[in-house]
Amino acid sequence: MLRRGAAPRVTATPALPRGNFGIPYQAGGPSKWYFPCVDEAQRLREIVLDSLDQEQDANGFARRAYRSRTQFYRVFRAMIEETPVAMRRRLLLERAAWQLSRTQLPVTDIGLDANYGSLEAFTRAFRNAFGVSPSLYRRMGATYTHLHTANGIHHRSGKDDTKGAGLFMDLFDIFSGQESWHTRRLLDLAKTLNGEQLDRPLNNQIRVFPWDGPDRSLRQLLDRMVQTKEAWAAALTGGSAPLFDNAPPEDRTPSAMLARLEKADRAFHSVLTDVRNRSAWEDTFVDALCEPPETFTFGGMFAHVITFNAYRRMVAIDVLRGLGLQVEGVGCPMEYLESLAKA
Secondary structure (H helix, E strand, C coil): CCCCCCCCCCCCCCCCCECCCCCECCCCCCCCCHHHHHHHHHHHHHHHHCCCCCCCCHHHHHHHCCCCHHHHHHHHHHHHCCCHHHHHHHHHHHHHHHHHHHCCCCHHHHHHHCCCCCHHHHHHHHHHHHCCCHHHHHHHCCCCCCCCCCCCCCCCCCCCCCCCCCCCCCHHHHHHHHHHHHHHHHHHHHCCCCHHHHHCECCCCCCCCCCCCCCCEHHHHHHHHHHHHHHHHHHHHCCCCCCHHHCCHHHCCHHHHHHHHHHHHHHHHHHHHHHHHCCCCCCEEEECCCCCCEEEEHHHHHHHHHHHHHHHHHHHHHHHHHCCCCCCCCCCHHHHHHHHHHC
16 A cells, blocks of 8 residues: 555556657567567566565565576566666656655655655755755756656656657657757768868857857857757756867867767657657756756757757858858758658
């Protein structure tokens, strides 16, 4: 039986594989091995999902799976991409965040419910995971309670409010996909330029944000497009802030910026695809990288990224053409959709 005020049990729905832009796809028809693997993965994850309100150690997990401890850990990590102990600890913290945002339970009781022996231990673990203390998290009114994970298994409130992973493209798929696609194209074109061309001062330098100086060169313009994605990916996943204009020169070549973009995209799209699937654009999250920390909605943050990167993309296209490069299109989202149709 759950404690008073505790959240309902965790649920998880296996997701379809996803492409580079977070768009689900299904490669071919069902194979003979697919369904047994899904069943086994579901069974293994259920062992952990059912353990949140019980005292459970590593040996207990293995016994419930009818495997040795070593075999259970090896198979679980291979199929779930997380150790069972780490997954249970993360889910307990996610449930604690849910209780902080949606119940009036005392913080101490929530910490005990999350299997921490003291308020100090719970506060330390919660701050490491969410970037702020439990009390501040509650006061800031954050409603997004998921921690970053590759397997997509999270604590849920028990309400079936997910849209599911269908074979379709919505506005999120279009806007997120085209933003990444266009930025990659620009960086690929920038590879053909020399250092002088990349660092040549722009004729019309525009200050996009009041906290930034103006974009002074094509290199800085492209770099800041990547940094925007890096900064928000770090805020969403608990990572470190990018170095911004203090990054070393080797990290600011077009090839290096492209590699940085790919890494940031994986984290950014992983979180926002889950938000999309749950229709949770009005949910809020804490950006602990701000000083002091600030709360944003997912929808507002995503619109911010798309808006300002789109502006910089148009400027970059104009600069590239001024340098004599042939740039196809004008940076329109419809060009991305046309590329998918051709592919």
